[in-house]
Amino acid sequence: MAMLGKEVRMSRLVNPKSKKMMAITVDHAISRGIAPMTGLHQIQDTIDKIIVGRPDAMTMTKGIAEHCMWKHAGDVAMLMKVSNYSPVAPTKDTVFGTVDEAIRMGADAVSMGAMTLGDFQGEQFETIGKFSEECMRKGMPLIGHVYPKGESVPMDKRTSWENIAYCVRSACELGMDIVKTTYTGDPDSMAKVVACVPSTFRIVIQGGDSCKTLDDYLQMTREAMDCGVGGVTMGRFVWDYKDVTALVIALRYIIHEGYSVKEAKELLAQLENDKNYEEF
Numbered sequence: 001m002a003m004l005g006k007e008v009r010m011s012r013l014v015n016p017k018s019k020k021m022m023a024i025t026v027d028h029a030i031s032r033g034i035a036p037m038t039g040l041h042q043i044q045d046t047i048d049k050i051i052v053g054r055p056d057a058m059t060m061t062k063g064i065a066e067h068c069m070w071k072h073a074g075d076v077a078m079l080m081k082v083s084n085y086s087p088v089a090p091t092k093d094t095v096f097g098t099v100d101e102a103i104r105m106g107a108d109a110v111s112m113g114a115m116t117l118g119d120f121q122g123e124q125f126e127t128i129g130k131f132s133e134e135c136m137r138k139g140m141p142l143i144g145h146v147y148p149k150g151e152s153v154p155m156d157k158r159t160s161w162e163n164i165a166y167c168v169r170s171a172c173e174l175g176m177d178i179v180k181t182t183y184t185g186d187p188d189s190m191a192k193v194v195a196c197v198p199s200t201f202r203i204v205i206q207g208g209d210s211c212k213t214l215d216d217y218l219q220m221t222r223e224a225m226d227c228g229v230g231g232v233t234m235g236r237f238v239w240d241y242k243d244v245t246a247l248v249i250a251l252r253y254i255i256h257e258g259y260s261v262k263e264a265k266e267l268l269a270q271l272e273n274d275k276n277y278e279e280f
């Protein structure tokens with residue numbers, strides 16, 4: 001029974017045609033500080049704009065879900081983030097939520113973070129191991145936000161394929177179902193990462209750390225989808241964009257409809273102009 005529950009929930013996260021997952025995340029404020037996350041200040045408004053663009057799922061903490069998701073109940077899969085790091089302790093995630101809460105709130109997955117290759121890897125992995133056992137028992141998918149940002153990793157090695165592969169493989173070994181991590185920067189090295197886990201294990205990418213321009217962002221998304229990455233869980237670039245809904249739709253067309261960067265940019269320009277979001 002529990003295994004069926006997991007399958008049912010996983011199916012809500014993934015587009016049946018493309019088999020990719022498109023999630024937008026709004027969980028950053030606790031980790032990174034509220035002041036710099038200007039796109040999240042008006043949190044209800046930002047969530048509303050994202051949902052008009054119809055992503056498959058949204059990642060958030062329980063408190064924001066309780067306040068902001070009543071009017072969207074059932075419109076989008078909810079991924080319940082149960083841990084976060086802090087602006088003054090960025091190498092350690094602390095757990096503040098439970099699997100039972102996520103189930104009670106109608107979530108389709110539990111999501112938790114870990115920073116590898118640092119002083120706190122051991123305790124974070126220990127926690128993940130316990131959650132993966134409980135999630136399996138209760139039919140709940142477990143998603144990791146796993147990055148090589150521990151104390152031993154220099155800044156210029158945070159996207160090396162070896163370190164990203166280590167994160168991805170660790171998440172798989174700890175019993176997670178999906179891992180969200182950073183794109184390595186090019187499709188050949190990302191394909192090496194993808195090859196380091198069984199094909200049934202889903203890798204999705206974040207966006208905010210790696211891209212400066214819209215072109216880079218769309219290009220990264222296209223390349224990632226083409227080299228075996230199973231989707232995205234994107235945040236900052238999306239909700240910092242001037243037309244949040246239009247960008248969610250343009251990304252959805254890259255991820256699910258196979259759009260090229262050029263086609264996505266044309267669609268984005270059209271949407272920004274006519275605001276005719278419902279048609280897409």
Ligand SMILES: O=C(CO)COP(=O)(O)O
Pocket residue numbers: 025027028145206207208209233234235236237
């Ligand atoms: O780091 C993240 C928070 O979970 C993910 O998203 P971005 O990098 O796209 O902002």
